[in-house]
Amino acid sequence: MPTKKKPQVTPSPERRAELLATAAEVFAAEGYNATTVRRIADAAGMLAGSLYYHFDSKESMVDEILSAFLDELWDGYDAVLGAGLGPRETIEALVTESFREIDRHRAAVAIYQKEARQLAVRPRFQYLADSQQKFEKAWLGTLERGVADRTFRADLDIRLTYRFVRDTVWVAASWYRPGGQHSPEEIARQYLSMVLDGIALRH
Numbered sequence: 001m002p003t004k005k006k007p008q009v010t011p012s013p014e015r016r017a018e019l020l021a022t023a024a025e026v027f028a029a030e031g032y033n034a035t036t037v038r039r040i041a042d043a044a045g046m047l048a049g050s051l052y053y054h055f056d057s058k059e060s061m062v063d064e065i066l067s068a069f070l071d072e073l074w075d076g077y078d079a080v081l082g083a084g085l086g087p088r089e090t091i092e093a094l095v096t097e098s099f100r101e102i103d104r105h106r107a108a109v110a111i112y113q114k115e116a117r118q119l120a121v122r123p124r125f126q127y128l129a130d131s132q133q134k135f136e137k138a139w140l141g142t143l144e145r146g147v148a149d150r151t152f153r154a155d156l157d158i159r160l161t162y163r164f165v166r167d168t169v170w171v172a173a174s175w176y177r178p179g180g181q182h183s184p185e186e187i188a189r190q191y192l193s194m195v196l197d198g199i200a201l202r203h
Contacts, residue, residue: 019044019054023061024107032062032115062111063124069108070131073101081138087146091165092192094139098169099184099191102176109173129176139166165195 022044026035037058041048055061076097080090102109112128120128139162146152152161169191176187 010123018052019051020065021107023058023112024065024105027062027065027115028107028110032058032111034117038064052061059124062115062119064110065108066116066119066125067127069101069105069112070127072104074131074134075084076101077135077138087142087149087151088196091146091196092188094142095165095169095192095195096185096188099172099176099188102170102173103178104186106173106176106178109170113170136162170197 019040022146023035023040026040026043030039035058038048040061041051044051051200054164055064077094080093083090083093085093095130116125116128116132120132122148140158143152143156143158143161147154147156149156176184181188
């Protein structure tokens with residue numbers, strides 16, 4: 001009498017998402033190189049062998065984490081850049097969208113900041129370098145447009161301004177905690193007030 005084959009169980013998308021969220025927290029806290037599959041499995045409360053049922057390597061996990069974050073970031077950025085807004089309104093919308101992404105993907109942002117440069121040299125992660133170039137082009141282009149139409153000061157060093165705004169916004173991932181006192185939109189509003197209007201009282 002032939003034995004019945006066990007039905008193949010497909011891991012649920014919800015379970016994969018939970019495991020990726022756990023992996024993201026471990027990668028963000030301990031660094032990609034220092035993190036092992038066993039360490040992620042321990043944090044998820046499962047055996048390392050069971051984790052391989054869901055993912056073939058830690059590289060696959062960090063790939064999914066970063067690509068999902070960047071796909072969502074660019075969905076938001078592309079909507080802003082395609083909306084026909086003025087330069088100041090574009091900067092305001094990009095900063096707000098950035099804080100929303102930090103709120104949704106804080107651990108992924110931390111991983112990106114720490115690991116993108118070393119990961120980008122691998123063919124699998126070429127999209128990290130591509131995204132960085134596209135990001136820079138979007139911000140620099142908006143600032144240049146603002147100087148040209150006199151929305152922004154003519155004496156601005158565009159590249160320095162870009163780096164200042166970029167770093168000021170994204171470093172927030174190191175201290176921001178979802179569900180805190182301020183919403184991402186409120187933090188964006190405060191940041192924009194300081195960046196665009198300064199902190200000195202005008203007389």
